[in-house]
Amino acid sequence: xxxxxxxxxxxxxxxxxxxxxxxxxxxxxxxxxxxxxxxxxxxxxxxxxxxxxxxxxxxxxxxxxxxxxxxxxxxxxxxxxxxxxxxxxxxxxxxxxxxxxxxxxxxxxxxxxxxxxxxxxxxxxxxxxxxxxxxxxxxxxxxxxxxxxxxxxxxxxxxxxxxxxxxxxxxxxxxxxxxxxxxxxxxxxxxxxxxxxxxxxxxxxxxxxxxxxxxxxxxxxxxxxxxxxxxxxxxxxxxxxxxxxxxxxxxxxxxxxxxxxxxxxxxxxxxxxxxxxxxxxxxxx
Amino acid sequence: xxxxxxxxxxxxxxxxxxxxxxxxxxxxxxxxxxxxxxxxxxxxxxxxxxxxxxxxxxxxxxxxxxxxxxxxxxxxxxxxxxxxxxxxxxxxxxxxxxxxxxxxxxxxxxxxxxxxxxxxxxxxxxxxxxxxxxxxxxxxxxxxxxxxxxxxxxxxxxxxxxxxxxxxxxxxxxxxxxxxxxxxxxxxxxxxxxxxxxxxxxxxxxxxxxx
Numbered sequence: 001x002x003x004x005x006x007x008x009x010x011x012x013x014x015x016x017x018x019x020x021x022x023x024x025x026x027x028x029x030x031x032x033x034x035x036x037x038x039x040x041x042x043x044x045x046x047x048x049x050x051x052x053x054x055x056x057x058x059x060x061x062x063x064x065x066x067x068x069x070x071x072x073x074x075x076x077x078x079x080x081x082x083x084x085x086x087x088x089x090x091x092x093x094x095x096x097x098x099x100x101x102x103x104x105x106x107x108x109x110x111x112x113x114x115x116x117x118x119x120x121x122x123x124x125x126x127x128x129x130x131x132x133x134x135x136x137x138x139x140x141x142x143x144x145x146x147x148x149x150x151x152x153x154x155x156x157x158x159x160x161x162x163x164x165x166x167x168x169x170x171x172x173x174x175x176x177x178x179x180x181x182x183x184x185x186x187x188x189x190x191x192x193x194x195x196x197x198x199x200x201x202x203x204x205x206x207x208x209x210x211x212x213x214x215x216x217x218x219x220x221x222x223x224x225x226x227x228x229x230x231x232x233x234x235x236x237x238x239x240x241x242x243x244x245x246x247x248x249x250x251x252x253x254x255x256x257x258x259x260x261x262x263x264x265x266x267x268x269x270x271x272x273x274x275x276x277x278x279x280x281x282x283x284x285x
Numbered sequence: 286x287x288x289x290x291x292x293x294x295x296x297x298x299x300x301x302x303x304x305x306x307x308x309x310x311x312x313x314x315x316x317x318x319x320x321x322x323x324x325x326x327x328x329x330x331x332x333x334x335x336x337x338x339x340x341x342x343x344x345x346x347x348x349x350x351x352x353x354x355x356x357x358x359x360x361x362x363x364x365x366x367x368x369x370x371x372x373x374x375x376x377x378x379x380x381x382x383x384x385x386x387x388x389x390x391x392x393x394x395x396x397x398x399x400x401x402x403x404x405x406x407x408x409x410x411x412x413x414x415x416x417x418x419x420x421x422x423x424x425x426x427x428x429x430x431x432x433x434x435x436x437x438x439x440x441x442x443x444x445x446x447x448x449x450x451x452x453x454x455x456x457x458x459x460x461x462x463x464x465x466x467x468x469x470x471x472x473x474x475x476x477x478x479x480x481x482x483x484x485x486x487x488x489x490x491x492x493x494x495x496x
Contacts, residue, residue, distance in 0.1 A: 012293050015293075015297065016293070016296060016297070016300070019297060019300040019301070019304065020300065022304060023300055023303055023304050023307060067289060069288050069289055069291075069292035077296070077299065078299070081299060081300075081302075081303045084303060084307070085303065085306055085307075086446070086450065088306065088307050089449060089450050090445070090446030090447070090449045090450050091376060091377050091378045091381065091445070091446070091449060091455070092378075092442065092446050093378055095446075107296060110292055110295075110296060111289075111292050111293065111296055134442075135384075135386075135387050136384050136386060136387070136438045136439070139386050139387075139392060140395070142392075143391075143392050143393055143395055143413075146391060146393065147393065168391070168393055168394075168414060168416050168421065169391035169393055169416045170416065170419075177419075179391065179416070179419075180391065181390070181391055182389075182390075182391065
């Protein structure tokens with residue numbers, strides 16, 4: 001039977017959560033709208049669910065931990081709120097959105113203490129991945145990825161003896177023309193791979209060095225995967241014509257390619273773990 | 286009162302103050318133009334212009350207080366430059382200057398270019414090639430705020446935020462010039478053409494904007 005003292009913590013949580021949601025409601029609304037407005041943020045729906053699952057996984061540890069409110073939390077909470085105020089005063093939505101994460105971490109530290117904050121730091125920090133970045137940053141990243149993809153695909157195709165000309169973002173074959181638009185630069189795969197690799201390293205047992213190496217390796221793996229995808233399109237178009245690239249083939253190709261890149265990530269993580277085991281065995285000897 | 290409750294009350298107070306601030310409405314006064322953009326000359330010694338109407342460009346900047354969209358052609362050439370100038374007397378989160386890069390299509394050769402006037406002054410602008418629907422165009426643009434020409438998008442956002450915070454004013458303008466890139470007019474030629482044009486017209490545009 002719940003006593004009055006058992007209900008009070010839940011009541012306090014509800015009040016704080018309600019105030020935070022009321023304070024950040026406009027930013028939360030535009031964030032959710034961005035998830036449905038374009039392909040680049042469609043993964044946003046999953047991020048809060050993953051974050052919630054990660055917290056639920058540690059529910060026993062959280063329940064058994066002592067609540068030790070810490071004034072040091074103000075050094076995180078106050079800057080988070082100040083960033084929000086600066087975002088309002090300076091009409092800068094990007095700063096307002098990202099201040100939410102800092103405010104949440106600050107509140108947890110201030111109200112629940114250091115030990116619980118350590119348990120919740122990753123699940124709360126992971127929510128950064130659901131926030132849209134400024135469009136100009138997205139465009140700049142896409143432009144850089146496009147340059148890498150096109151140059152690599154062009155060089156490999158030339159070496160393999162297929163006649164090809166590159167004109168900016170366009171690759172010209174004798175019988176087809178392919179344009180690498182923003183959605184073909186692999187930017188979505190890159191964002192998804194970063195999200196998955198971060199989650200993967202959090203859930204697996206690995207040294208800190210191994211985790212950092214794996215997260216950083218996910219970037220070239222995503223880029224390599226997209227270069228491979230462009231090459232497949234080039235060869236399909238060269239041998240069968242550009243009509244073979246339309247519609248369902250293009251759609252499924254993306255999914256197959258991403259699954260393959262994910263498999264590579266898992267293989268790399270196994271290799272890293274084997275290296276770590278060998279290194280630690282040598283240290284013992 | 287135990288420590289948990291004290292921390293809870295402090296957290297609620299901090300959040301309540303933040304809510305109070307966020308709900309407070311702060312209106313800005315619009316800063317008017319020194320002279321209407323319509324008074325930018327249609328003709329000069331080197332160029333002839335005409336007003337145009339492009340739904341795609343004008344709709345992108347429909348929050349501007351004043352807009353100008355013209356096509357200019359050099360008297361000795363058959364190549365047009367589309368010039369857009371927009372002015373915002375004040376900006377808010379919902380009426381702010383969007384970067385010309387905020388559009389669909391591939392963009393490459395993004396970089397800073399110098400534009401020199403016949404009198405010897407020079408400014409830095411941002412440029413890129415836009416490739417969409419098999420049509421390429423070279424675009425030069427810069428933001429103008431408090432008499433400064435700011436080519437960088439991030440710098441402009443920071444500058445706008447700081448001016449809003451300190452001076453409670455963030456009036457600014459955008460100048461955007463574009464010309465097509467074709468097999469007959471390659472990139473280098475298009476760059477030289479657009480830079481010559483901007484060297485002549487940028488000082489004229491600056492005269493129409495508040496310092």
